[in-house]
Amino acid sequence: MNDIELIDAIKNGDKNAFRLLIEKYQDNLFKVSIGLLHNTQDAEEIVQDVFFQVYKSIYSFRQEAKLSTWLYRITVNKSLNLIRKQKRNKIVKNLSSFLLINDNKEIEFEEQDYAHPLKILELKETAKEVFAAINSLPTNQKIAFTLNKYDNISYKEISEIMELSLSSVESLIHRAKVNLQKKLIHFKNIDV
Amino acid sequence: MNCKECTEKLVFYIDKELNNNELNTMQEHLKLCSSCNIAYKQLCNKLSVIDKERDLIPNPYLATRILNRIENISYKSNRQQQRILQPAFLIFILIIALFTGFLVGNSYQTIANDNNSSVQTDDLFFNELKQENIELTLLTYENE
Numbered sequence: 145m146n147d148i149e150l151i152d153a154i155k156n157g158d159k160n161a162f163r164l165l166i167e168k169y170q171d172n173l174f175k176v177s178i179g180l181l182h183n184t185q186d187a188e189e190i191v192q193d194v195f196f197q198v199y200k201s202i203y204s205f206r207q208e209a210k211l212s213t214w215l216y217r218i219t220v221n222k223s224l225n226l227i228r229k230q231k232r233n234k235i236v237k238n239l240s241s242f243l244l245i246n247d248n249k250e251i252e253f254e255e256q257d258y259a260h261p262l263k264i265l266e267l268k269e270t271a272k273e274v275f276a277a278i279n280s281l282p283t284n285q286k287i288a289f290t291l292n293k294y295d296n297i298s299y300k301e302i303s304e305i306m307e308l309s310l311s312s313v314e315s316l317i318h319r320a321k322v323n324l325q326k327k328l329i330h331f332k333n334i335d336v
Numbered sequence: 337m338n339c340k341e342c343t344e345k346l347v348f349y350i351d352k353e354l355n356n357n358e359l360n361t362m363q364e365h366l367k368l369c370s371s372c373n374i375a376y377k378q379l380c381n382k383l384s385v386i387d388k389e390r391d392l393i394p395n396p397y398l399a400t401r402i403l404n405r406i407e408n409i410s411y412k413s414n415r416q417q418q419r420i421l422q423p424a425f426l427i428f429i430l431i432i433a434l435f436t437g438f439l440v441g442n443s444y445q446t447i448a449n450d451n452n453s454s455v456q457t458d459d460l461f462f463n464e465l466k467q468e469n470i471e472l473t474l475l476t477y478e479n480e
């Protein structure tokens with residue numbers, strides 16, 4: 145079944161078609177989400193939310209855009225919303241710990257914030273540094289870089305997802321790589 | 337190529353995005369320059385984190401979990417509909433009952449009215465006064 149047939153089947157109430165849709169795209173959406181969030185639990189939550197929204201709004205989906213473009217766009221939006229929410233929470237938590245309201249809660253939050261399989265491995269410190277470098281990129285650079293790097297999405301489709309020109313996407317990814325390189329190479333240790 | 341130019345292009349060298357000319361000069365420089373080589377290995381090592389993260393896969397039960405969630409929501413909304421529909425149905429039944437009550441009441445009244453008139457006509461036949469008159473005449477007749 146191609147995407148158009150899948151959507152038609154879902155609109156006709158075919159539950160198996162919806163499972164096929166999930167199985168077809170869940171890995172891709174998970175990669176994009178984890179590339180933006182760096183937290184497996186959060187990424188799974190986002191993927192769940194995306195498909196849930198798709199289920200609710202499938203009848204309003206007009207096949208002007210590709211299904212995958214639509215799915216990626218929802219995933220990026222939901223992931224960015226979660227990042228914003230977490231940042232707000234962090235500020236509140238920091239403020240409350242500053243005011244000595246609750247110290248224990250803050251430690252809990254920090255640990256949960258770094259729930260990630262790679263963080264348990266020997267790569268823990270490196271992973272932390274790399275994720276911090278990606279997170280510090282300007283939002284559009286981060287989105288374009290993540291879509292391309294984590295799910296191999298073509299520049300053309302990224303331009304459709306982000307509603308930008310192809311040259312803008314090329315420029316965003318180029319700048320993202322230059323910025324990451326600057327952040328990740330420590331010249332202090334190297335005699336250049 | 338100097339070290340600055342080399343370290344600026346390392347990420348594109350790793351991603352194989354250089355043209356042949358650039359690629360050759362990079363390779364030449366990296367062969368000879370140990371500090372750029374260290375930087376190259378450092379960057380390779382760090383970027384490999386991205387590859388490892390990219391290879392992660394979601395929980396195998398994710399699809400089932402999503403489908404369950406949807407099922408639950410539609411069940412809940414069904415229940416909610418029921419919760420709205422049940423009282424609405426009861427009110428409807430109540431209205432029907434009341435209406436039937438009125439109808440039955442009204443039709444009973446018309447029957448009752450008919451009965452009253454028939455009773456009145458019967459009464460005309462069995463008029464006690466007239467009956468009494470007859471009796472009286474009979475009695476008077478007998479007495480005479």
Ligand SMILES: [Zn+2]
Nearest residue numbers: 339342369372
């Ligand atoms: Zn050098």
